[in-house]
Amino acid sequence: MRGAAGAALAAMIAATAFAAPVAADVAAPDVPPGESASQNMTHLSNQPKNGALQGTGSDIAFQGKYAFAGNYDGFTVYDLSDKENPEQVVQVYCPGSQNDISVYKDILVLSTDSSRSDDSCASTSMPATEKAAWEGLKIWDISDPLSPQYIKSVETSCGSHTHSLAPSKNGKDLYAYVSSYSPNATFPDCQPPHDFISIVKIPVKKPTSAKVVSTPVLFPDGGYPGDPSRSASTTSGCHDITTYVKYDLAAGACMGDGILLDIKDRERPRVISQVRDTENFAFWHSATFNNDATKVVFTDELGGGGLATCTGEYAPELGANGIYDIERGKHGKKELELKSYYKIPRINTAAENCVAHNGSLIPVKGKDIMVQSWYQGGVSVFDFTNSERPRELAWFDRGEGVSSGGTWSTYYYNGYAYSNDLGIGFDTFDIDDKIDGKAERVKQKSLNPQMQEPFGH
Template structure:
């Protein structure tokens, strides 16, 4: 991988960089202080064209047609972009999602908010079959008896219905309980989290499927009925996985890559102290037989390089590289850098390219790295928005695939 450019954080958005969504020639990069719009016309050196100040971490971000959605998981005094921090023990405190009209990408308009139980750490979009409605599956966790709007056990997600032509009419329509048995109870000895809701969900609407990374459990859901998702397979790794963080399907929905964010992104798990199975990806095959669909474990993948004890390093956010006939993924590993790996053989994944900025350059490393129209773009926690070129021997065929929109947690099929 070749590092081509960096657009430093600036202005009012100096907090932590988070997720990215893409549409047309624009990238929408989240930041705990708001979001930035980059023009990708010069793909190797994007230009910042809009900066929106709207504090409320993490500001997880998605786009669909003229709709942009932001997640707020930090308790605020109200739902405005002028809000201040407020303790979650206060009933008046607000957390949830904010909906924007981006029919003009250069002038985003904030049109609606929807408060959700325990806030919105992340969200995932699932359009209806006719595309007139988009649903936001809102993931949140960490309930407490002291929080009026986040009571335990909180084994549910929130579903917000957003009319695409009238996003100001967005409303909460369901709060399905995904874990009626309570889910995994956790294990303090190995830093393994209790299941209390989900951390992240990835939808694949072509197949009416969603994969949930739910802290202590991994799940596969049938989402034919968008307002009534149904768990059809549930897996648990009580030996190696500590925090089921995110999920990525392969292109034909026969595999899921789950990530384990052991230590919540703050641990240096890429050292000799931690085994290759810890803080890694878990690759699962989707087995279909006689009307049933099950997740079957295939292997683990972790970057093969050792980092220093001063570098936080663990599996984090990534996306597919659209090469037909192969399962390739580019992925962030905080200060472990960026890794491209091939999991076509799900039992034998292997790294094919990587970039490591080195110790001490970034205070937190790269949060999310996604492939979009020939290049990999990354949002760094500390130092801004990066652009990478991947060797043509790896992604040459992918460069011919033109994507009109990319939300990595709302997968769309590609033709290589």
């Protein structure tokens, strides 16, 4: 999602034409305005936004007993010692949307995708038409998680909407695959066609030496040209990339294209499969592998996070997940094959932005289960073990008027689901044991959902 909550959501809706909904009568919402409801999961606690961080809540990363939650105004560190009621222990003010966040050992990385006057945490907004404007990555030392230290910035073309980490095999270097998009001929640092990503190399023992080491072109043919008739986006970069270094793979959601990458050579990733959905997908947003890297769940953020696609007027294939199997084609080549779509079955009001967004696997060995945010559509847990027949197992939903934007990201970490809401803060959920009982025994040392690691091996 680009922009902030509230007024920005309204502005996006007003400024953009979206895919035409299917004909249907608008039904009453399943969760009435002002109320909350759930099935097979329990809401345990909420830590409200407070202090200097009043911007949009964004992504989350985990390490040890801490959760690092992004916010357009900076990030918050939560102590998860009491897993059911986390404690806010640090608040860092450093504005620059989206503040997409990742952690690796003593390194924390933030994405800045808004033009700023400089790279400091005291920066102010500056038009992207100004050559002096800055956007890119900010790198922090979190050897003491209670006292993060800002140590380095790296400017990247078109900024950094999101980033994904990929450590080298020897662990000496950490690579950040920087996703950005929406070039403009009037932007000195974001020129079209922008068919590449930026790769930043961060030496683990000397992160202050971080720099851009390559800008591989992923779409030499220009990628998908877009389709104005259904408001499908032109490919001009990537929105999000998820790495899976165990398998030397990455999956890219690149606006008009979905891609599978070979990242054995971290600085020179290769596209090995490319797919388009010219019927239903409008904006390829993010990707999640299953545990053994035989499937990818791609999300379609139809409407950029500001559209109500869950009113019953939109077809179940619109604003949904696309579930792809990774199959062997000719000469053993890996290819992405669409198997089905998944969209939450509940009806929302026309005032609730609802579309597929960020989630992660629940580590149940032998099954493919995912927990996922749907903005004001709430949180959904679904099983896609059978790629052709995904089914919902649990959900939580706040009705209209409770949150000004809904939940951005929901991830499963050491027995609980944690969610960052755009408007009302940090939530904790307990999923029924009949669904995640086996997963509760899996102990993870860290979790970066855009840098997947295997469980159960």
